[in-house]
Amino acid sequence: MRQVGIVGVGHTKFGKSEVPFIDMLCEAALEAMDDAGAKTGSKNVIDQVFVGSMGAGMINRISGSASAVVDALNLRPAMAECIENGPASGASAIKLGYMAIASGCCDCVLVIGGEMMRVVSGWEATDFVATMLHPEAEYKYGITLPCFAGLFTRLCMEKYGVDNRDLAIVSVKNHENACHNPCAHIQRKVVLERITNPAYINATNPIVADPLRQFDMCPVSDGAAAVLLVAKDKQEELGFGHKKFVRIAGIATATDTHVVANREVPTDLLAVRLSAQKAYKMAGMGPEDIDVAELHDAFQILEIAESEEVGFFPRGEGHLAARRGDTAIGGKKPVNTSGGLKAKGHPLGATGVSQVVELVRQLRGEAEGRQVEGAKTGLAINFGGFGNNVAATILTTK
Amino acid sequence: MRQVGIVGVGHTKFGKSEVPFIDMLCEAALEAMDDAGAKTGSKNVIDQVFVGSMGAGMINRISGSASAVVDALNLRPAMAECIENGPASGASAIKLGYMAIASGCCDCVLVIGGEMMRVVSGWEATDFVATMLHPEAEYKYGITLPCFAGLFTRLCMEKYGVDNRDLAIVSVKNHENACHNPCAHIQRKVVLERITNPAYINATNPIVADPLRQFDMCPVSDGAAAVLLVAKDKQEELGFGHKKFVRIAGIATATDTHVVANREVPTDLLAVRLSAQKAYKMAGMGPEDIDVAELHDAFQILEIAESEEVGFFPRGEGHLAARRGDTAIGGKKPVNTSGGLKAKGHPLGATGVSQVVELVRQLRGEAEGRQVEGAKTGLAINFGGFGNNVAATILTTK
Numbered sequence: 001m002r003q004v005g006i007v008g009v010g011h012t013k014f015g016k017s018e019v020p021f022i023d024m025l026c027e028a029a030l031e032a033m034d035d036a037g038a039k040t041g042s043k044n045v046i047d048q049v050f051v052g053s054m055g056a057g058m059i060n061r062i063s064g065s066a067s068a069v070v071d072a073l074n075l076r077p078a079m080a081e082c083i084e085n086g087p088a089s090g091a092s093a094i095k096l097g098y099m100a101i102a103s104g105c106c107d108c109v110l111v112i113g114g115e116m117m118r119v120v121s122g123w124e125a126t127d128f129v130a131t132m133l134h135p136e137a138e139y140k141y142g143i144t145l146p147c148f149a150g151l152f153t154r155l156c157m158e159k160y161g162v163d164n165r166d167l168a169i170v171s172v173k174n175h176e177n178a179c180h181n182p183c184a185h186i187q188r189k190v191v192l193e194r195i196t197n198p199a200y201i202n203a204t205n206p207i208v209a210d211p212l213r214q215f216d217m218c219p220v221s222d223g224a225a226a227v228l229l230v231a232k233d234k235q236e237e238l239g240f241g242h243k244k245f246v247r248i249a250g251i252a253t254a255t256d257t258h259v260v261a262n263r264e265v266p267t268d269l270l271a272v273r274l275s276a277q278k279a280y281k282m283a284g285m286g287p288e289d290i291d292v293a294e295l296h297d298a299f300q301i302l303e304i305a306e307s308e309e310v311g312f313f314p315r316g317e318g319h320l321a322a323r324r325g326d327t328a329i330g331g332k333k334p335v336n337t338s339g340g341l342k343a344k345g346h347p348l349g350a351t352g353v354s355q356v357v358e359l360v361r362q363l364r365g366e367a368e369g370r371q372v373e374g375a376k377t378g379l380a381i382n383f384g385g386f387g388n389n390v391a392a393t394i395l396t397t398k
Numbered sequence: 399m400r401q402v403g404i405v406g407v408g409h410t411k412f413g414k415s416e417v418p419f420i421d422m423l424c425e426a427a428l429e430a431m432d433d434a435g436a437k438t439g440s441k442n443v444i445d446q447v448f449v450g451s452m453g454a455g456m457i458n459r460i461s462g463s464a465s466a467v468v469d470a471l472n473l474r475p476a477m478a479e480c481i482e483n484g485p486a487s488g489a490s491a492i493k494l495g496y497m498a499i500a501s502g503c504c505d506c507v508l509v510i511g512g513e514m515m516r517v518v519s520g521w522e523a524t525d526f527v528a529t530m531l532h533p534e535a536e537y538k539y540g541i542t543l544p545c546f547a548g549l550f551t552r553l554c555m556e557k558y559g560v561d562n563r564d565l566a567i568v569s570v571k572n573h574e575n576a577c578h579n580p581c582a583h584i585q586r587k588v589v590l591e592r593i594t595n596p597a598y599i600n601a602t603n604p605i606v607a608d609p610l611r612q613f614d615m616c617p618v619s620d621g622a623a624a625v626l627l628v629a630k631d632k633q634e635e636l637g638f639g640h641k642k643f644v645r646i647a648g649i650a651t652a653t654d655t656h657v658v659a660n661r662e663v664p665t666d667l668l669a670v671r672l673s674a675q676k677a678y679k680m681a682g683m684g685p686e687d688i689d690v691a692e693l694h695d696a697f698q699i700l701e702i703a704e705s706e707e708v709g710f711f712p713r714g715e716g717h718l719a720a721r722r723g724d725t726a727i728g729g730k731k732p733v734n735t736s737g738g739l740k741a742k743g744h745p746l747g748a749t750g751v752s753q754v755v756e757l758v759r760q761l762r763g764e765a766e767g768r769q770v771e772g773a774k775t776g777l778a779i780n781f782g783g784f785g786n787n788v789a790a791t792i793l794t795t796k
Contacts, residue, residue, distance in 0.1 A: 063482060077652040077668070255477065
């Protein structure tokens, strides 16, 4: 199969966007094009634009965002489509970019993930996110994502001995990492004692969905991220030869039951396991080859559970690895060096692309202040629904 | 490049759906799987599901429809994504299905297009459709699709001598064709005199957006359509060998300015021309090779203009061809044998897939009552925005 890789990355400052949705997407895209060294007149180089977003239609009331981006960036008549796969929309868009190039239909594809979530607030944001659940069996009964995550966490606590302090350890680590990521939404160090001490925990870290507290889940953020994909055999010809080629070695998605209650083992994240296995197989690699990973910690328990499902740690021992510091920078398997969804933020459609941007920066050795020394291969897990539809991506410079 | 074709088609009765959105998608999908002869246990045959829809999020408040379909059809862990490209979402989803197979990532892809529009009505439906226009430069000022189509029609009248009767001729032809399509929304013959006679035209065919009247544009419909794509080299192995292989010979999209006012020649539909040229080139064919076509007559003027842009008739002469009956069944270039968007209906995301379903039926010789004798090659144009993003697909049994 044709080799496909990334030659440019862009990322807005996550948080509250001060520009309209399409402009925010363009900001990330232009940075990726600049990063790749795309020159004036490069408009005819880009064959296809994919925009990954969950709420462009639902909360921003915009259809055809990808066409709007093509026009704004003067890339006409490039092809353009929007991709929606809940919070995994970004990674799905990259997967389709991979396919577009591997098929020979395209040589160069611009992929942008973006979400403008802060136009809704409070319960409206929670309700928007909940639309990724089953429309008849779950959503209409008022089930939300924090509710599922709370139930899931409680089961993991009972089954594997995870405790609230473990969740806080993951949170503290990710906040620490985010302090070194200028694009992170929350660049603030958090002290473990402050968010775990029973004497004042209800003030510093209030309950949201028992047993989950505020620091056990991600904030609501606006943001966009972009990557420029090219075929290896066209990298020179298209003028991107000076850039280190970060190859997409494996990329795959997998689905689980769309109704969470139908899962045989409710603490398993089957789609994480299957998508990772597929990506490993495609890359001819295994968990032992991964130097750095971005896992989808929309809830802190998910970073722990995913670190097991992708094979980093034995089942039920992810929290022990977190306690030992294995997932910190300098540990055996650094996870979420970007700050993760917890502290970098989680603008849904942006996240899958943002994770890949972080891995590219790590593999290029450009992750200043949070660099994993000598990182050559990275893995990203982008999690849609409550594990209904998950994407795994493996990047390498090997 | 790997050969990709269609072995199964499904299509709901367009009009008002009596089942929820996901169920409607599944109904079309199951018919396509049955049509292909997919057997029990064929679940592992389908690698990927694409759902093309414009309003699943915006008006049905559902994210991740594709995951819901995979689960409902018991196709887990098949990959799943939703594709949005305004009213061209369906053709875009087929394009991505083509790429997925051509890349070697998949062997068999199920593509479903669907829209449940009648949950909104009157001005709400018009407003929903208008969200495909530029969010800042057009939509927010209250511009609608009928308004653009009215302006476009007036320009064509002044420039090329198109008149209201020409639009009515196209409408009457498509209504006639729809009488033979059991899936059409409006299966009713319309008499030219009834909708053109000045004595009672304001009663039978009232003005909507001058110069356009009710019979010059499509209705608001619910509906879904599905196609099962397979790699030619896997057709036998996957158990679809008994089906006539309708090959996708060419498929491409192209974008034009997202702001209609920025077009140099406002009567040109550049993206129609460019996408058709790309598809012809890919297929190694030209307009002379096309035996039957489905053109995107959301407004009747578009059927006329598109018939010129795809090279069937010289510029400015599409209406003359319609007058001569060239586009009727039995004419030189039969167009919209299905009834077109005018009479078959236009559930936005469904339309691109529905057009391809009609072509497959024509090329298989299964278009009872509306069959174009000896048709071997067909062309579909699926039109997004007001020509902002257009898809051209060429199918053949040659």
